[in-house]
Amino acid sequence: xxxxxxxxxxxxFTILVLIxxxxxxxxxxxxxxxxxxxxxxxxxxxxxxxxxxxxxxxxSLKRFFNDxxxxxxxxxxxxxxxxxxxxxxxxxxxxxxxxxxxxxxxVDFLVGAFSAEAISGWAPLxxxxxxxxxxGGPVWNPKPxxxxxxxxxxxNDERSEALYTLMREKFKCKSVLYVLADDMDGKQVKxxxxxxxxxxxxxxxxxxxxxxxxxDFYPFLSQALxxxxxxxxxxxxxxxxxxxxxxxxxxxxxxxxxxPSSMPGDLEKWxxxxxxxxxxxxxxxxxxxxxDSPLGEENIKYFKQDCPNFQVTDLAYSMGPHILLQAIExxxxxxxxxxxxxxxxTEFKSFHKIPVKASGEKTFGIKNHMSVPVSFxxxxxxxxxxxxxxxxxxxx
Amino acid sequence: xxxxLQLGLxxxxxxxxxxLLALGLTLIFGILRVLNFxxxxxxxxxxxxxxxxxxxxxxxxxxxALTAMIVIGGLGIFVEAAVLYPLSEKVKVAxxxxxxxxxxxxxxxxxxxxxxxxVTIGSYFKGILTIRGATLSRERLMVVLLCGLIVIGLYVWIxxxxxxxxxRALAENPRVAALQGIHIRFMRxxxxxxASFLAAAAGAIVTPLxxxxxxxxxxxxxxxxxxxxxxxxxxxxGSILAGLLIGVVETIGVTYLGPVAEVVSFLIVIxxxxxxxxxxxxxxxxxx
Numbered sequence: 001x002x003x004x005x006x007x008x009x010x011x012x013f014t015i016l017v018l019i020x021x022x023x024x025x026x027x028x029x030x031x032x033x034x035x036x037x038x039x040x041x042x043x044x045x046x047x048x049x050x051x052x053x054x055x056x057x058x059x060s061l062k063r064f065f066n067d068x069x070x071x072x073x074x075x076x077x078x079x080x081x082x083x084x085x086x087x088x089x090x091x092x093x094x095x096x097x098x099x100x101x102x103x104x105x106x107v108d109f110l111v112g113a114f115s116a117e118a119i120s121g122w123a124p125l126x127x128x129x130x131x132x133x134x135x136g137g138p139v140w141n142p143k144p145x146x147x148x149x150x151x152x153x154x155x156n157d158e159r160s161e162a163l164y165t166l167m168r169e170k171f172k173c174k175s176v177l178y179v180l181a182d183d184m185d186g187k188q189v190k191x192x193x194x195x196x197x198x199x200x201x202x203x204x205x206x207x208x209x210x211x212x213x214x215x216d217f218y219p220f221l222s223q224a225l226x227x228x229x230x231x232x233x234x235x236x237x238x239x240x241x242x243x244x245x246x247x248x249x250x251x252x253x254x255x256x257x258x259x260p261s262s263m264p265g266d267l268e269k270w271x272x273x274x275x276x277x278x279x280x281x282x283x284x285x286x287x288x289x290x291x292d293s294p295l296g297e298e299n300i301k302y303f304k305q306d307c308p309n310f311q312v313t314d315l316a317y318s319m320g321p322h323i324l325l326q327a328i329e330x331x332x333x334x335x336x337x338x339x340x341x342x343x344x345x346t347e348f349k350s351f352h353k354i355p356v357k358a359s360g361e362k363t364f365g366i367k368n369h370m371s372v373p374v375s376f377x378x379x380x381x382x383x384x385x386x387x388x389x390x391x392x393x394x395x396x
Numbered sequence: 397x398x399x400x401l402q403l404g405l406x407x408x409x410x411x412x413x414x415x416l417l418a419l420g421l422t423l424i425f426g427i428l429r430v431l432n433f434x435x436x437x438x439x440x441x442x443x444x445x446x447x448x449x450x451x452x453x454x455x456x457x458x459x460x461a462l463t464a465m466i467v468i469g470g471l472g473i474f475v476e477a478a479v480l481y482p483l484s485e486k487v488k489v490a491x492x493x494x495x496x497x498x499x500x501x502x503x504x505x506x507x508x509x510x511x512x513x514x515v516t517i518g519s520y521f522k523g524i525l526t527i528r529g530a531t532l533s534r535e536r537l538m539v540v541l542l543c544g545l546i547v548i549g550l551y552v553w554i555x556x557x558x559x560x561x562x563x564r565a566l567a568e569n570p571r572v573a574a575l576q577g578i579h580i581r582f583m584r585x586x587x588x589x590x591a592s593f594l595a596a597a598a599g600a601i602v603t604p605l606x607x608x609x610x611x612x613x614x615x616x617x618x619x620x621x622x623x624x625x626x627x628x629x630x631x632x633x634g635s636i637l638a639g640l641l642i643g644v645v646e647t648i649g650v651t652y653l654g655p656v657a658e659v660v661s662f663l664i665v666i667x668x669x670x671x672x673x674x675x676x677x678x679x680x681x682x683x684x
Binding site: 044045048049052208209211213215216218219220222223237238239242243250251252266269272273275309 | 399402403406409410507511512513514515516517518519524531533536602606607609611612615646647650651652654658
């Protein structure tokens with residue numbers, strides 16, 4: 001090949017590549033845009049068990065929406081894309097994760113976060129950058145100074161209120177012993193319990209505040225159980241709750257043990273820690289399949305395919321982003337203020353038969369809050385639960 | 397009476413595990429002059445080997461526990477040969493950094509394999525003993541007995557055997573020990589192996605009692621370091637005494653004071669350091 005022929009060949013090839021590139025750009029412009037959702041959750045460390053469930057449920061949610069053609073805003077179609085960052089379940093980790101999501105990944109919205117510590121680390125940044133964040137988790141109440149944070153989840157207070165009603169009315173309990181983590185979460189529950197003790201008509205026997213990842217509860221329980229409470233309100237990470245159940249039974253406690261948090265994802269593995277016999281009568285949050293809406297049933301199908309290693313109850317983590325995407329379509333806007341307005345005023349389809357609507361102001365004075373119904377179930381045997389009832393918008 | 401008996405039993409369980417964990421750490425410090433930050437991870441690794449053998453391979457608990465101790469003992473020797481020994485002539489910070497790295501690699505590997513979930517093998521010794529109204533489950537009794545046996549075995553080995561005398565000589569003065577014909581490299585391997593064996597034993601013993609998680613090592617090493625420091629770095633008897641002391645103080649504190657107990661433990665630690673900076677039974681050491 002001569003020099004001039006080589007030049008001509010290279011020239012033609014370059015022109016061809018340029019034409020193909022331009023054609024590609026034109027065709028993609030006509031196609032969907034991408035709506036980026038950033039998910040700051042713990043992907044390493046002790047809380048990664050929850051973070052990995054959130055991650056999987058988000059991937060499943062993405063497939064659910066994209067299979068239906070994504071969402072459409074003012075005629076423009078958007079496919080959903082998820083970006084994940086490890087918040088390490090700490091304030092500093094949360095801040096670093098959200099900085100990465102906002103400045104590097106350039107996400108449009110934040111979803112899925114549930115750790116109070118981590119959220120408190122990045123809430124000011126989300127506010128400064130006007131990034132609407134739809135969070136979950138019962139602990140961190142969206143405060144007026146962080147107007148771009150909106151929670152879709154029953155708050156701690158609402159969950160507790162539902163549990164008190166259940167224990168008082170169904171099991172005729174009159175006294176309670178609290179076993180709580182000595183952290184932000186536990187302190188909030190204690191504060192709330194003390195503030196509303198009279199209205200609830202529940203005698204508080206004691207508060208046992210334990211270091212967050214405790215394993216030996218004998219010293220705590222052997223003294224406290226002498227007061228013989230009708231039930232133990234235990235709010236700790238799943239493994240620690242299992243040990244409280246096991247050790248309380250060993251110490252001869254025969255009453256109920258309840259936790260206003262989700263029933264453990266892998267119930268049989270959890271029962272291996274607690275003991276099958278000891279765990280009978282344990283009460284936790286778990287929706288009965290009969291309570292699922294058609295939307296919930298459809299999402300469960302996706303979740304089962306995408307997340308075979310997780311329990312269906314973990315699907316609840318994707319409820320917030322699901323409602324955010326519905327709100328964007330209803331608002332026909334990507335502007336945070338417009339979406340927030342829809343979130344605060346409109347009723348949404350949920351995975352539960354009962355539709356959901358922002359109710360925070362009415363219940364506990366929190367404007368950016370949408371409660372979801374709280375359903376309790378009780379363990380009756382190995383891997384077996386009995387549905388007890390659903391509660392919503394609970395006030396003291 | 398029942399109350400004090402229950403308190404005593406609770407103290408025993410906590411102290412037994414603390415002592416077993418701290419002994420390995422103090423042994424390593426005494427000979428290798430390294431703060432083995434991977435000791436807590438070895439503890440968790442031991443527990444996970446038991447879990448994997450029982451759950452996946454159907455081993456009996458005792459066979460699994462013994463296998464775990466041997467495997468982790470071997471892992472300790474490998475870490476000494478591949479990481480610590482080559483760095484033993486360098487500044488101590490290099491060894492510290494390297495051992496922290498080992499700890500992180502092991503932790504990450506566990507998290508990758510076992511997914512960061514809380515798991516257990518479940519109760520192996522079912523049943524409750526009631527002694528004058530105080531309650532002790534059979535598995536807790538097993539923890540105390542097994543820990544006691546291992547501690548006595550270690551004590552006899554250190555005090556009554558030629559290897560034990562060599563280890564003590566090495567701890568006192570490595571140069572003089574070498575001049576007496578003690579094979580320093582072999583003794584280092586031996587000590588690392590035994591210490592890792594002890595860490596795995598502590599992990600294996602509590603696996604049926606509690607749950608395990610790949611990230612538990614950090615908290616455990618912190619407590620073990622505290623006990624070793626209070627007892628005196630490198631002192632076997634000191635670690636036993638400090639393990640008992642911290643176990644008793646924590647149990648009594650938690651029972652009567654709740655979370656404030658942690659503060660009481662630290663006050664005692666500070667008091668010990670104020671009056672005996674070298675620890676209860678320790679000698680003054682140099683740390684470069």
